[in-house]
Amino acid sequence: MHFSKTTEYAIRVLSYLHRHNETSHSVNVLHQELGLPYKYLTKMMTELVKKGLVTASRGREGGLSLAKSADQIRLCDILEAIGEPLEYERCILGFEKCDASNPCALHDQWAPPKAMIEEMLTTTTLDSLIHNKETKL
Amino acid sequence: MHFSKTTEYAIRVLSYLHRHNETSHSVNVLHQELGLPYKYLTKMMTELVKKGLVTASRGREGGLSLAKSADQIRLCDILEAIGEPLEYERCILGFEKCDASNPCALHDQWAPPKAMIEEMLTTTTLDSLIHNKETKL
DNA sequence: CTATTAGTCTACTTTATGGTAGTATTTAAA
DNA sequence: TTTAAATACTACCATAAAGTAGACTAATAG
Numbered sequence: 001m002h003f004s005k006t007t008e009y010a011i012r013v014l015s016y017l018h019r020h021n022e023t024s025h026s027v028n029v030l031h032q033e034l035g036l037p038y039k040y041l042t043k044m045m046t047e048l049v050k051k052g053l054v055t056a057s058r059g060r061e062g063g064l065s066l067a068k069s070a071d072q073i074r075l076c077d078i079l080e081a082i083g084e085p086l087e088y089e090r091c092i093l094g095f096e097k098c099d100a101s102n103p104c105a106l107h108d109q110w111a112p113p114k115a116m117i118e119e120m121l122t123t124t125t126l127d128s129l130i131h132n133k134e135t136k137l
Numbered sequence: 138m139h140f141s142k143t144t145e146y147a148i149r150v151l152s153y154l155h156r157h158n159e160t161s162h163s164v165n166v167l168h169q170e171l172g173l174p175y176k177y178l179t180k181m182m183t184e185l186v187k188k189g190l191v192t193a194s195r196g197r198e199g200g201l202s203l204a205k206s207a208d209q210i211r212l213c214d215i216l217e218a219i220g221e222p223l224e225y226e227r228c229i230l231g232f233e234k235c236d237a238s239n240p241c242a243l244h245d246q247w248a249p250p251k252a253m254i255e256e257m258l259t260t261t262t263l264d265s266l267i268h269n270k271e272t273k274l
Numbered sequence: 275c276t277a278t279t280a281g282t283c284t285a286c287t288t289t290a291t292g293g294t295a296g297t298a299t300t301t302a303a304a
Numbered sequence: 305t306t307t308a309a310a311t312a313c314t315a316c317c318a319t320a321a322a323g324t325a326g327a328c329t330a331a332t333a334g
Contacts (some may be wrong), residue, residue: 060299105272116250196332
């Protein structure tokens, strides 16, 4: 299990925006603060704006900030915005049709971890992350 | 979360060998029975032989069979033999150093699902899969 | 000897991901 | 109204990993 780099970046950026939400931040600042590739960031942030997680204002003094309050942004919302497929939903052996009535050989064993991951992604919000304290981004 | 196709193939083949362990089976039979690409299978099986999960005998009447009893083959053994990195062990945000004393923002949230996956991979054996009944391979 | 079967080596194709470049457009401060 | 700061859009390139296929070699039972 892992996230794509893009998703990792997104989580880190959004966390940063939440932690420093007194003001908006330009892509350049995010680039420098988090050490992420500038051009890549612009592409990604554009996507997050389209998906409604981030608001952008152009021009001088413009920048990016969260579009919702942090307790309204769940990890699964971020994954979805990035377009990361929710891998844990698929059959772990790759079968198209795999459910309780027609299970693959691993169906039952995979069910508990799957449920756990699903819960984590749907209940964890940006907000709850931060409360951890000033962890690294 | 998902396995690579190679790992999926391996689990399915090994399960097949276990279910039909009265005799050995040629790559060609496995290819036809499971619908997996022949050439890819030969490469993969050679690897599993090297790693000690499968025994092979050449020549007429030769073929492949399990090298150990099925209750001695855990899912994590298969992953390791295939060389699939144990992704769940890595930091979910991709940081090199991420542990309890120096955690990433998601460290705590990821811990429970991670433990669950680890348990599943280390406690599930080929044997326990089969008992499910004649599920599809 | 010969048919059968695994093993090796090599090279191609596909897919996913990560990253770059250039240009156009918008905004607000000066 | 000018202009610099900043985003928006579009397209492309690089790379690695995964998956596939072919041709040749080696072993073995009968």
